Amino acid sequence: MKMVEGVWHKPWEVTMEVRRIQILKDGLEVAIVHTLREGNKLTDFMANIVFSFAGTNSICYNDFQDLPSEAKTILNMDKSQIPNLRIRKFQNGGFAQD
Structure with missing residues (x-):
């Protein structure tokens, strides 16, 4: 941006x-x-798939059933308006939310 x-x-x-x-x-x-990564989780996930297959044949998902199971989960959570939270664990064992 x-x-x-x-x-x-x-x-x-x-x-x-x-x-x-x-x-x-x-x-x-x-x-x-x-948009923070949490607000764009499906796009972030799909971009990572593209980068992992860079240089090989193209990947095409024509319908919902073709998607990887994690992508389906993310999409269903988004449809249900379940928030995506990113939680990091600190080295001392505590947790912090970004």
């Missing part, structure tokens, strides 16, 4: 992609907003 808005410096690895996004949004009313 900050790179597309020109607030942050773009690393060379993503310069072309960010520029394409900037060109696509020029002349349009576009709002780019940040």
Whole structure:
């Protein structure tokens, strides 16, 4: 979000992609907003699948039944409006919520 808005410096690895996004949004009313990982859990999960299969054949899910079981669980939780919480365990044994 900050790179597309020109607030942050773009690393060379993503310069072309960010520029394409900037060109696509020029002349349009576009709002780019940040969403925490917990609010976008299914997208985060699916992106990790794509990265794990990078360089191999493409993956295509045509319907709900084709999805991995964890993706189905996340989607059903989202439909049921069950919140996703990220809880970290500290080294001293205590817990903290991000």
